[in-house]
Amino acid sequence: MFGPSVRLDKALAERLEQAAAARGYATMHEFVRHVLEEAVRDSEETQSEDEVRHRLKGLGYLE
């Protein structure tokens, strides 16, 4: 509700709505978020292997 928001013009928002629906997203917000996540992912730090191991510790399926 109080998070950052991005302003789009109405025509683009409508095109995004249509594109989101055509691709199987539930909402335009999900579509935009996914596209933006993909766009910034390469510039972000990867998790270290130790961090990942630590977080998976205890998962019974991985005894």
Place this chain on the structure above:
Amino acid sequence: MSASLYLCAHALAYVGPGAGFAFLGSFLVLLVALVLAVLSVLLLPLRIAVAALTGRAGVLGAGGSKRVVIVGLDGLDPGYLRGMMADGTARNLASLAEAGVFSDLRTTCPAISPVAWSSFATGVNPGKHNIFDFLGRDLRTCIPELSSCRIRTARRSGLLRRARAEISLLRGSQPFWKVLGDKGVFSTVLRVPITFPPEKFRGLSLAGMCVPDLRGTQGSFTLYEEAGTRGEAVETREGPEGGSGVCVPVALRNGRMSSRLSGPAVGARAMDAPFSVRLDSDRRGARLRVGGETVRLRVGEYSPWMRVKFRRGLRTAAGICRFLLVSADPVFRLYVTPINIDPERPAMPLSHPPYYSAYLAKLHGPFATLGLAEDTWGLSSGALDDASFLRQTIDIHEERRRMFFDALRRTRRGMCCCVFDMLDRVQHMFYRDMDEEHPAHRPSSGAAGDPVREAYRRADELVGDVMKELRKGDLLVVLSDHGFGTFRCGVNLNRWLEECGWLKTRPDASGEDCLRDVDWERTKAYSFGLAGIYLNRKGRERRGVVDEEEALSLKREIARGLLDLRDAQTNEPVVSRVYDSRETYSGPYRDAGPDLVVGFLRGYRISWETARGRVAGDVLTRNAKPWSGDHCMDPALVPGVLLSNRKLDLTRGTPHIMDIAPTVLGFFGISRPAYMDGLLLAIEEAAA
């Protein structure tokens, strides 16, 4: 007697300032309540107008006073249930089946809880919700990671510049209770898997499977053991091998010991909290002191949940845990559950709204918040015996049951849903006792009796009690996400791919996890997790080598090879079907999932080695672990269950777990959203 009480009352009466505060506090609450009530009435016409203008249903929401109750029983197997119905043990479920519907429920591909419950919640296939397994992988590094949420440490700007955790849910699409909320229908959603971190919607939710413990793991127990005995009975591993238990040697002096509980890490060091134990002179019990509280421990009995505050400098974190005095004589052993996040002061968000977990804790007392709360690792490693594991599992079930019935009674209209995990955990750990051919089969479970049957009996009892709470017109849905089968043999897909020449290992390969032994420049296919096989694709994996054209033929070759794979011990096939992602999934996340989902025959599953991204080992390994039942096999062989108190139209064939979302929406008169893959199961009108 009455005279003395009268005198005492006068003699000792002292009215301090507290009474005044109490009176003012109560008065303020009353005043605020009155103002809110008046405002609510005055604003009613305005709310109706706003609802009409925004397209939302009236003040009661869509469906008026209708109510849906959903009981999720993770792992309820249709075959086993039919047997219990036939012998009269599952009477409540049988009567539900007689009144309404009892059917197999097709599950997702793969048949794994996070995948299936995500399809339940969203009404879509995994290609649209992005959960294909417990594990996903970072395509830049190919290191397997938790598929459902990402926790990143981000730097906060500002004067203090303190690190903070950014937690994001990786499940895509949206749950149907969000759609209900948008139409004004209120929902209470308890412990549905893959709901961490909780999402905002019109209702209440408590997160389930994959909520971490306070240390950030999926559950790490600790065993404090008298020095000099370590390693005699308990196999616990820590560190690179990725085990879940930590064994801490302790020294007893004059029957006393003190040690520290390990909490979340701050930088390189973990926060900790002290505790101490004083054994009784007869060594049958002890006094435990932790977090300013003292409790008595008896051998073989759990303590209540104990609050523990971890500190380091100015930082604090609140956790809860239970202690079990495993033995006191001749060797002192004290088991401590994973440190759960305290629901009253959650270090990470556990509920929506955030205060809901605190409300539940105030109402019912502390409760298990860890996603996979039942300590299967504790049992596997020998830190817990059968009876202690079952006691823990039942206690967690009862906590959830109390929460659920309270929520059900408060939900006069709308939707109330809760997922119970006991059946799943008990079948994972005790299937060996039902399967005489299982490598870990025991002729008798001894004191534990028949834990699987007992778990089904409790599930039946739970449903019976829910049926008593139903009102005329309510829709009750009982469902499971998958069935169960025996897990006798693990298949090391990475080793098999290597033998077939599709996976190459590095010259310095040393049998490590996390796909570290893979030579990516020469590898065409690899596996990790529990679902299947991934191609090392150009443009997707950073060091991908397989192009689109080759991918098609490669998938066909691998599938053929898997279908030809035979168990040398029995000369029987291992795989019943191989599912191509291009035919199985649709949606924006399709390419994130496995390219081939391997549908194993009953008795087989991806091996422990492959699940962890290891290549070394034999292709087929007998599974002699207590974790002896599983469902990570051909989804067609392990369907779930659908039961309802109302007749549902099943003329299209066996329903699918994706059908539940549009069916519930339909019950409230809400159309199925176009993105949903599930289909509406028409509901027969309730008898007048």
